[in-house]
Amino acid sequence: MVYWKRFQILVREMFMGVTIYDVAKLAGVGIGTVSRVLNNSPQVSEATRQKVLAAIEELNYHPSPIAKRLSLRRTFTIGVITPFFTRPAFIGRLRGVEAALTESEYDLVLYNVETTDKRDACFRELPISQRFDGLLLIALPPTDEDVAHFRQAGIPVVLVDAYHPALSHVVIDDVKGGYVATKHLIELGHARIAYISDPLESPFRFTSSLHRYQGYRQALDEAGIPFRAEYHCWAEHGEEQARDMARRLLDLDEPPTAIFAASDTQAIGAMEAIRERGLRIPQDVALVGYDDIEVSRYLGLTTVRQPFFESGVKGVEVLLQAIDHSPDEPLRIELPIELIRRRSTLGDAVPPEHR
Amino acid sequence: MVYWKRFQILVREMFMGVTIYDVAKLAGVGIGTVSRVLNNSPQVSEATRQKVLAAIEELNYHPSPIAKRLSLRRTFTIGVITPFFTRPAFIGRLRGVEAALTESEYDLVLYNVETTDKRDACFRELPISQRFDGLLLIALPPTDEDVAHFRQAGIPVVLVDAYHPALSHVVIDDVKGGYVATKHLIELGHARIAYISDPLESPFRFTSSLHRYQGYRQALDEAGIPFRAEYHCWAEHGEEQARDMARRLLDLDEPPTAIFAASDTQAIGAMEAIRERGLRIPQDVALVGYDDIEVSRYLGLTTVRQPFFESGVKGVEVLLQAIDHSPDEPLRIELPIELIRRRSTLGDAVPPEHR
DNA sequence: CTGTTAGCGCATTCAC
DNA sequence: GTGAATGCGCTAACAG
Numbered sequence: 001m002v003y004w005k006r007f008q009i010l011v012r013e014m015f016m017g018v019t020i021y022d023v024a025k026l027a028g029v030g031i032g033t034v035s036r037v038l039n040n041s042p043q044v045s046e047a048t049r050q051k052v053l054a055a056i057e058e059l060n061y062h063p064s065p066i067a068k069r070l071s072l073r074r075t076f077t078i079g080v081i082t083p084f085f086t087r088p089a090f091i092g093r094l095r096g097v098e099a100a101l102t103e104s105e106y107d108l109v110l111y112n113v114e115t116t117d118k119r120d121a122c123f124r125e126l127p128i129s130q131r132f133d134g135l136l137l138i139a140l141p142p143t144d145e146d147v148a149h150f151r152q153a154g155i156p157v158v159l160v161d162a163y164h165p166a167l168s169h170v171v172i173d174d175v176k177g178g179y180v181a182t183k184h185l186i187e188l189g190h191a192r193i194a195y196i197s198d199p200l201e202s203p204f205r206f207t208s209s210l211h212r213y214q215g216y217r218q219a220l221d222e223a224g225i226p227f228r229a230e231y232h233c234w235a236e237h238g239e240e241q242a243r244d245m246a247r248r249l250l251d252l253d254e255p256p257t258a259i260f261a262a263s264d265t266q267a268i269g270a271m272e273a274i275r276e277r278g279l280r281i282p283q284d285v286a287l288v289g290y291d292d293i294e295v296s297r298y299l300g301l302t303t304v305r306q307p308f309f310e311s312g313v314k315g316v317e318v319l320l321q322a323i324d325h326s327p328d329e330p331l332r333i334e335l336p337i338e339l340i341r342r343r344s345t346l347g348d349a350v351p352p353e354h355r
Numbered sequence: 356m357v358y359w360k361r362f363q364i365l366v367r368e369m370f371m372g373v374t375i376y377d378v379a380k381l382a383g384v385g386i387g388t389v390s391r392v393l394n395n396s397p398q399v400s401e402a403t404r405q406k407v408l409a410a411i412e413e414l415n416y417h418p419s420p421i422a423k424r425l426s427l428r429r430t431f432t433i434g435v436i437t438p439f440f441t442r443p444a445f446i447g448r449l450r451g452v453e454a455a456l457t458e459s460e461y462d463l464v465l466y467n468v469e470t471t472d473k474r475d476a477c478f479r480e481l482p483i484s485q486r487f488d489g490l491l492l493i494a495l496p497p498t499d500e501d502v503a504h505f506r507q508a509g510i511p512v513v514l515v516d517a518y519h520p521a522l523s524h525v526v527i528d529d530v531k532g533g534y535v536a537t538k539h540l541i542e543l544g545h546a547r548i549a550y551i552s553d554p555l556e557s558p559f560r561f562t563s564s565l566h567r568y569q570g571y572r573q574a575l576d577e578a579g580i581p582f583r584a585e586y587h588c589w590a591e592h593g594e595e596q597a598r599d600m601a602r603r604l605l606d607l608d609e610p611p612t613a614i615f616a617a618s619d620t621q622a623i624g625a626m627e628a629i630r631e632r633g634l635r636i637p638q639d640v641a642l643v644g645y646d647d648i649e650v651s652r653y654l655g656l657t658t659v660r661q662p663f664f665e666s667g668v669k670g671v672e673v674l675l676q677a678i679d680h681s682p683d684e685p686l687r688i689e690l691p692i693e694l695i696r697r698r699s700t701l702g703d704a705v706p707p708e709h710r
Numbered sequence: 711c712t713g714t715t716a717g718c719g720c721a722t723t724c725a726c
Numbered sequence: 727g728t729g730a731a732t733g734c735g736c737t738a739a740c741a742g
Contacts, residue, residue: 017485019719030729035721045727064485066430067719069421070734077464086450086649091441098467107486109432109462112453130372130419131462240653294441298595374735385713390737398711422735425718 018059027055038063075133077107078319081122082138083204085112087237088265088293089308093138093160096312104320106133113140116203127153134319137162138312141205156322160315163207168322168331170314174208177304177337178215181260181288184302184339186223188346190258190286193220194231196245196270197262209234209262212290216260231256242269250277250285257285258345264289264296264303271299271344287344300343300350307335373414382410393418430488432462433674436477437493438559440467442592443620443648444663448493448515451667459675461488468495471558482508489674492517493667496560511677515670518562523677523686525669529563532659532692533570536615536643539657539694541578543701545613545641548575549586551600551625552617564589564617567645571615586611597624605632605640612640613700619644619651619658626654626699642699655698655705662690 020038024031029048036044037052055061069075080097082090094110101108111126113119123146126135134156141162142150150157150167159169178195185193195216197209213232220227230252235241242261249256250273259274261267267289274285281287289296292305314333321327341354375393379386384403391399392407410416424430435452437445449465456463466481468474478501481490489511496517497505505512505522514524533550540548550571552564568587575582585607590596597616604611605628614629616622622644629640636642644651647660669688676682696709 017719020721021719024729031720032722032730033728036728039721043727048727060483062483062485064425064719066421066425066485067734068721070419070425070718070736071720071722073734075421077462086443086446088441091446095441095467098465102466102473107432107464110453110465111457112450118457128415128417130417130421239650243653295594298598372735376735379713386736387714387738388712391712394737400711403712419735422718423737425720425734426736426738428718 017064018061020061020063022059023052023055023061026059027052075131076105077109077132078134078136078316078323079109079111079126079132080136080138081111081113081119081126081140083113083119083140083206084237089161089263089291090138092293092308093312093315096309096314097136097138097160097316098312099309100313100316104316106320119204123149127155127157134158134323136160136315136319138315139204139206139208141207142167156319156326158315158319158322160311161208166330168318168327168333170311170318170333170335172306172311172335172337174211175215175218177290177306178212178260178262179219180215180337180339181212181290181304182216182219183223184341184345185258185260185286185288186219186225188258188282188286191223191225192228192231192254192256193225193258193260194233194249194256195260195262196233196235196242196249196266198237199234212260212262237263237265239265239269239272242266243273244269246270246273247277250274250279255285258282258287259285260288260290262290264291264293264301267301267303267344268295268299271301282343282345282347289344292340296340297342302342302345303340305338305340307337311335372419373416375416375418377414378407378410378416381414382407430486431460432464432487433489433491433671433678434464434466434481434487435491435493436466436468436474436481436495438468438474438495439592444516444618444646445493447648447663448667448670451664451669452491452493452515452671453667454664455668455671459671461675474559478504482510482512489513489678491515491670491674493670494559494561494563496562497522511674511681513670513674513677515666516563521685523673523682523688525666525673525688525690527661527666527690527692529566530570530573532645532661533567533615533617534574535570535692535694536567536645536659537571537574538578539696539700540613540615540641540643541574541580543613543637543641546578546580547583547586547609547611548580548613548615549588549604549611550615550617551588551590551597551604551621553592554589563645567615567617592618592620594620594624594627597621598628599624601625601628602632605629605634610640613637613642614640615643615645617645619646619648619656622656622658622699623650623654626656637698637700637702644699647695651695652697657697657700658695660693660695662692666690 020031020034024034034052037049111122127150137159139161147166157167159167163169200210233245235245259270261270267287279285289301289303292303296303318331342350375386375389379389389407392404466477482505492514494516502521512522514522518524555565588600590600614625616625634640644656644658647658651658673686697705
């Protein structure tokens with residue numbers, strides 16, 4: 001009798017998957033009970049729980065997430081949209097997102113956006129695709145129109161390193177970051193301080209270059225140092241472009257004695273240009289970057305550290321929370337930044353904690 | 356009459372999602388027909404197709420992928436497992452994977468593995484999790500035991516930049532790559548050629564360092580140059596570690612006149628060490644890397660280019676194909692590599708096509 | 711060509 | 727406590 005039942009199930013197991021029905025049959029219970037032990041429902045006797053567990057074990061049963069999702073009407077997956085994930089800043093955040101999601105029962109499906117067209121397509125289609133319980137946008141500020149679309153789709157959206165008044169967001173204070181970096185140079189006695197960055201406005205609506213610029217201006221103003229337009233350069237993101245900008249700066253009649261770069265990648269480009277001129281860092285030109293990517297410590301680059309990994313983690317936390325019960329007010333999480341003093345501004349006088 | 360129907364549906368639309376039933380009702384057809392137009396079945400008259408399309412439009416209907424997946428018993432998602440996705444080589448492949456998958460109807464769910472524990476957990480759980488139609492492993496060779504587990508789970512697995520006899524794989528010829536790089540240096544007249552790399556064996560079972568080493572040895576042998584154990588250094592992956600290795604090499608009584616690094620990242624570390632000694636590249640020490648990452652062109656680094664993006668694309672193609680009908684024999688796709696000659700070996704004699 | 715029916719595998723009411 | 731029935735939204739096979 002028992003053997004026949006097992007045989008029956010065995011045959012099925014080989015061709016089809018083994019389902020909750022098979023487990024129920026083997027354990028001699030109803031599928032409801034099996035479902036209960038699966039979900040750790042307290043209202044099931046220890047005896048039957050063991051029977052069911054044994055059956056699950058014997059059949060090597062694994063519940064179908066798809067069926068669960070349909071039944072619960074939740075996808076248990078979140079979509080993550082990130083631009084240019086070759087760049088350390090985005091990768092760093094993505095690492096945090098991945099790590100946080102691995103801890104949860106949610107799947108992470110990834111979209112890499114390298115054109116505004118693809119971004120717009122993602123913004124348009126993903127929210128209404130019924131595939132996600134929530135969306136995480138990295139460094140991609142949506143327009144009001146986009147946000148309206150999200151609302152209509154009824155899907156929680158959380159921003160990391162981007163801002164919109166109507167959406168929860170995890171950010172750092174870039175104005176402050178720019179201020180701190182510039183102030184540091186001023187305190188070292190520099191007055192001819194250049195700023196190199198991405199274009200202040202771009203089709204992607206990245207805001208970091210602009211905000212850091214504002215901080216830069218603010219520090220200058222505060223110190224009574226007049227802003228010189230020729231000290232502000234911008235170009236497409238990249239080491240090479242930054243090197244060219246730095247070259248132009250160094251070719252000025254009155255070249256800067258310090259350069260603040262809006263990213264470490266760009267600072268490294270500037271570093272190349274400075275060295276190629278035979279100039280010394282920091283004696284001839286001091287250098288401050290932004291981000292504190294992995295190589296920066298090794299290169300001795302003074303920089304403004306921002307917590308990439310943590311921002312990804314936080315973003316996920318906020319999103320999962322919003323999925324469970326959407327907050328009345330959008331949340332704002334501001335993560336701390338920190339000036340890391342290294343050789344590129346201090347020479348050998350680097351404080352021990354930043355070595 | 357019609358208004359009542361629409362009102363009814365409208366109410367439902369606001370609280371529940373709108374389903375295929377709503378569309379069918381509005382269009383005055385059966386759900387089968389709706390399903391047919393959804394899937395572009397040819398056997399539906401143009402007239403009714405238009406009616407259905409209109410209803411879909413009016414209701415702003417979007418089919419539920421979850422329901423489709425359950426019905427079809429396919430998840431339409433593939434799992435991608437990659438180690439250390441902060442490294443350019445893996446990111447590059449991932450970009451290709453993402454791009455290829457965006458073109459398809461498949462979702463990409465991502466796993467980043469930075470410990471062997473997580474790798475093993477992924478290998479163990481993901482195949483039987485019922486969440487994927489296929490698995491793509493990047494640079495992570497499974498054991499025979501792992502493969503047996505994959506087979507039992509009945510899930511197609513494709514390897515990118517890794518090898519197992521029983522699995523389809525997309526690879527390059529690393530032995531040849533190591534050979535070509537070394538040969539290039541030999542042809543330039545070098546006899547004291549060092550090789551720096553990751554450890555030849557690691558818990559992740561990465562094979563590239565080993566294979567490139569074999570090619571290095573082969574080129575040496577072929578030229579009758581005796582192998583010198585002190586010219587072979589290895590350390591954990593990283594720019595910094597590579598710099599240290601290069602320093603040790605340059606400190607040798609008879610330092611090498613050329614260094615072949617198993618990755619561009621490591622070559623850049625070596626570059627630092629060479630410059631810091633006041634030595635010139637390539638006059639004093641010639642340098643060859645591997646990968647051709649983005650900055651390499653800009654740094655003038657001679658290197659062995661491998662097609663990262665394409666390997667990701669190919670991997671996806673092979674996997675999707677395997678999902679449709681698993682091949683009798685595992686496929687082997689070998690992508691071409693190319694020596695890119697730049698200033699780090701040729702000085703100013705760089706061929707125009709590699710500038 | 712098209713409507714109806716029966717699953718897909720699970721969670722969740724309800725009765726018992 | 728537990729089993730049976732119902733629904734999640736869709737596809738596919740079967741009639742008509």
